[in-house]
Amino acid sequence: MTATLELAAHRLGPAARRLRDEVRGFLDAEQAAGAFTPRSDAWMTAYDPDFSRRLGERGWLGMTLPARYGGHDRLPLDRFVVTEELLAAGAPVAAHWIADRQMAPSILRHGTEAQRQRYLPAIARGECFFAIGMSEPDAGSDLASVRTRARQVDGGWEISGTKLWTTGAHFAHAMVLLARTDGDAGDRQAGLSQFVVDLPADGVEIRPIVTIDGEHHFNEVVFDGAVVPPESLLGERGAGWKQVTAELGHERSGPERLMSTVPLLREWAAKVAVWEDPVDGRELGRLTARAWTLRQLSLSVAAALADGRSPETAAALVKDLGSRFEGDVVETVRRLAGTEPRKGELGIPGMLAEGVLHAPAFTLRGGTNEILRSVVARGLGVR
Numbered sequence: 001m002t003a004t005l006e007l008a009a010h011r012l013g014p015a016a017r018r019l020r021d022e023v024r025g026f027l028d029a030e031q032a033a034g035a036f037t038p039r040s041d042a043w044m045t046a047y048d049p050d051f052s053r054r055l056g057e058r059g060w061l062g063m064t065l066p067a068r069y070g071g072h073d074r075l076p077l078d079r080f081v082v083t084e085e086l087l088a089a090g091a092p093v094a095a096h097w098i099a100d101r102q103m104a105p106s107i108l109r110h111g112t113e114a115q116r117q118r119y120l121p122a123i124a125r126g127e128c129f130f131a132i133g134m135s136e137p138d139a140g141s142d143l144a145s146v147r148t149r150a151r152q153v154d155g156g157w158e159i160s161g162t163k164l165w166t167t168g169a170h171f172a173h174a175m176v177l178l179a180r181t182d183g184d185a186g187d188r189q190a191g192l193s194q195f196v197v198d199l200p201a202d203g204v205e206i207r208p209i210v211t212i213d214g215e216h217h218f219n220e221v222v223f224d225g226a227v228v229p230p231e232s233l234l235g236e237r238g239a240g241w242k243q244v245t246a247e248l249g250h251e252r253s254g255p256e257r258l259m260s261t262v263p264l265l266r267e268w269a270a271k272v273a274v275w276e277d278p279v280d281g282r283e284l285g286r287l288t289a290r291a292w293t294l295r296q297l298s299l300s301v302a303a304a305l306a307d308g309r310s311p312e313t314a315a316a317l318v319k320d321l322g323s324r325f326e327g328d329v330v331e332t333v334r335r336l337a338g339t340e341p342r343k344g345e346l347g348i349p350g351m352l353a354e355g356v357l358h359a360p361a362f363t364l365r366g367g368t369n370e371i372l373r374s375v376v377a378r379g380l381g382v383r
Ligand SMILES: Cc1cc2nc3c(=O)[nH]c(=O)nc-3n(C[C@H](O)[C@H](O)[C@H](O)COP(=O)(O)OP(=O)(O)OC[C@H]3O[C@@H](n4cnc5c(N)ncnc54)[C@H](O)[C@@H]3O)c2cc1C
Pocket: 131, 132, 133, 134, 135, 136, 138, 139, 140, 141, 142, 164, 165, 166, 167, 168, 361, 364, 365, 366, 367, 368, 369, 370, 371
């Protein structure tokens, strides 16, 4: 029998609207003071640790963490509102993004008390940044075939292997590492474990990978017999697969999977309003309708997560539709704006250049769309 998606529409209440106004006021003031220039894909590329610290001071990082770990006991949907506003403004959030989105909930759930005390308050202050070490050469989508090995030795765990496409490892204070502790590659999901590795560390070499736009966000991280202390193990030995797939729920379902190019869309919308060209108006209307629908879906997924459910199928679907929308924004503006992309320029030319050069990655990062479609097919019982 084929299942259907169960996703109730959700509306934010007046408290969320007040919070949204507060965040908008802060972002307008920051922009007016010249603290940032809006960018497309800012959540992955625009690194500004001072901006992250200012968000921490406002209580807009670690929002859902308990107060005893430096958090603010806020609702997940409050965090959703802040996240949306930061993305829509193209604010420089890349420094803290992975720590706040993914590692804080993971450490809260699986970490020891010592790990929680060590990392969570610093994440909430915007002073502890993280990188994710899942991908490997020759593993990629087939995450269960990772070959990085962690061997128990005197003094902790000895790690050898190579991680690839590790966003932000060059500025991160720590990375979460997926490694094989037991069995061999044939054992697939069994025998994988997670570690929190403080950076930089002896025996860990972080090599930059420069992207087509000349920027440095990615790295290759080589572990050559690095020894980390016993307390680096995150969660249960051998439960790494279960922990990682739960973490991917946080990574895949957020509004960043549909809003990377919204700053470009907004910039173009402001111009279309002046030009009053009917073709531009129609295309802008189509994109706006899609943005609104996707945003409602993303909000419903967030509401389901907030209710303690795990809407894995819906989250995968939203990421597939959302990341294709992000690319379509770039393509439409490129076709209709009558402006050449020019890297480093203000406004449409600069954001368009970022969009054109980054678009190939939209449907890859966080799990490729082909893989997500098989998650959806399995979830609906048609595979
Ligand atoms: C911008 C960006 C940031 C990233 N940041 C990080 C990070 O911080 N940390 C991290 O660990 N990783 C990161 N990654 C890596 C990312 O998660 C991987 O690129 C992704 O999982 C795909 O792996 P791969 O590149 O090896 O492609 P492959 O797995 O080799 O896939 C190549 C193609 O084959 C298709 N394919 C593979 N298997 C199947 C299948 N079974 N059925 C159908 N099609 C299939 C894929 O969909 C894809 O189109 C990042 C990637 C990008 C682009």
